Amino acid sequence: MIALALPAQDGGGFTPPGIEDLHLPAILPWGAADGFSKQMLLVILSAVLLAAFFLAAARRGAMVPGKLQFVGEMAYGFVRNSIGKDIIGGRDFMKYVPLLFSLFFFILVNNIYGAIPLLQLPTFSHVGGAYVLAAIVYLTWIGIGVKKHGLRYFKLATVPSGVPWYILPIVVPIEIISNFLVRPVTHSLRLFATMLAGHLIVMLAGSGIEFLVTQENVLLKGASLLVLAGAIAMYMLEALIMVLQAYVFTLLTAIYIEGALHADAH
Template sequence: MIALALPAATEEGGFKAPALEDMHLPEILPWYAEYGTGFGKQMLLVLLSVALISWFFLAASRRGSMVPGKFQFLGEYSYNFVRNAVGKDVIGERDFKPFVPLLVALFFFIALNNFFGSVPFLQIPTTSHVGTAYALAGIVYFTWIILGLKRHGIRYFKIATVPSGVPKAILPLIVIIEIISNFFVRPVTHSLRLFATMLSGHLIIMLAASGTSYLLIEGEGIMKALGVLTLVGGVAMYLFEVMIQILQAYVFVLLTAIYIQGALVDEH
C-alpha cells in the first residue's frame, strides 16, 4: 500500500525526496492555467466525500427498524457518538440539539477527507490543502459569532472579551489579548491545526514510501536490509496516520462545540 507513492529515484539514479508539488497533480479542468487553478483531484474528492456520506446515512436510516440491522446500527452508532460525546457533553443538554447536524456533518466530512490520504490511488487528504481547512474554520467562525450576537445582542462582544473578576489595573491589557485570541488567533489555529497535521503526516508517509522503494530497488547489501526496516517503519507510520486522521476530525469538531458553547453562555 505504501509503495504506491512516488518514484524514488531521479534519472541519474539518485534518491529524490518527495516535495509539496508531488502532492498536487495537474488540474483536471484548468480554468486559470497560468495560476495553476481549476477543478482538480482535491475538488473531485471533496464532492465524492459528500456523496458517500449522504449515501451512508440515507441508506442506514432507510428502514428505521426498532431492532436495527448491522448497517442501521453502524449509522446510529456513528451519529450518536458525535451527538452525545461531543454535542450533548460539551454544549449542554439544554442547547445542543440544533447544532447536532453541523457537528455530525463536520466530523464525517473531515474524517473521510482525511482518510482519503490512506486510500491507494486516491492518496491525498483534501484537508492538506489549506483552502479546505480555511473554509471549514470560516464556517465555524461565523457560526459562533452569529450565535453569540443572536443570543446576547451587541453585548456579546463584551462577554467574549471582558473576563469577570479581573483587576481593573490589568483589564485593558486582558481585553486586548482576548480580542486578538478570540477573533483573530482562534480561527487561524482552528484551520492550521488540521491543515498542518494532515500535510506533514502525508509527507512523512510519502518519504517513507519513496525511501523504501529506493532502498529495495536501487540499494545493495545492507541498503536492502535497511529498506526492509524502512518498510516496517512506514507501515507503522501509515497505521499511526490513520489514527491521527480520525483524531483530527474529532479535535476539530470538539473545538467547534466549545466555541458554540462559549457563544451561548452568559459568563466569559
C-alpha cells in the same frame, strides 16, 4: 505511489518528495486557474458517499434496527452525546447536532482518503479546505453569540469578569487577539498541518524504500525492510491521527459554540 526517489544529476543522490508533489495536475484544466482537481473530486465524492450511506441507514427506521441502521444510529449517537450533549449541555445542544455531525463525518471521510490505496490524498492536506471549514465555524459561533447576547457579546468575549480595571488594558487586547484572530487560524491550521505532515512522512518513507531497493549495495537493499516496517507503523499512526483530527476539529467547534451561548457565565 508516484515514483519520487529520483537520482540527482550528480548521480545516485536521493531527491525526497516535497509539498509540490501533493498538488497533482488538474483533471479538467481551464484558463489560467488550476482547474478541477483530484481534491475537488474527492470532496464531492465524500458528500455523495455520506449522503448515500446515512439515507440508506435511515430509510427503514425500524424499531429493531438492521445492521446498516444500527451503524448509522451508533455514528449519530456518538456525535450527539459525546460531543454535542457533553460539551454544549443538555438544554441547548440538539439544534447544533446537525452541524457537528456533518463536520465530523465530512472531515473523517476526507482525511481517511489518505489511507486508501490509489486515492491516497487527504483533501485537507491542502489548506484551502481547512480555511473554509474554519471560516464557517468562526461565523457560526460569533453569530450564535450575537443572537443570544446582542452586541454585548463582544464585551463578554473580551472583558473577563472579576479582572481589576487597571489590568484590563493588557488583558482585553490579548483576549481580542486570542478569540477573534488566533482561534480561527489555529482551528484550520491544526487540521491542515497534521494532514500534510503525516502524508509527507508516508510519502518520504515510500520514496526511501524505492530508492534503497534500486541500489546495488546489499546492505542498502536490506535497509529497505527496516524502512518498510517504519513506514507501516507511520501509516497506522497517520490513520489514527486522521480520526483524531476529525474529532478534535468537531470538539473545538462544540467548545466555541458553548462559549458563545454561555459567555455571560464565563
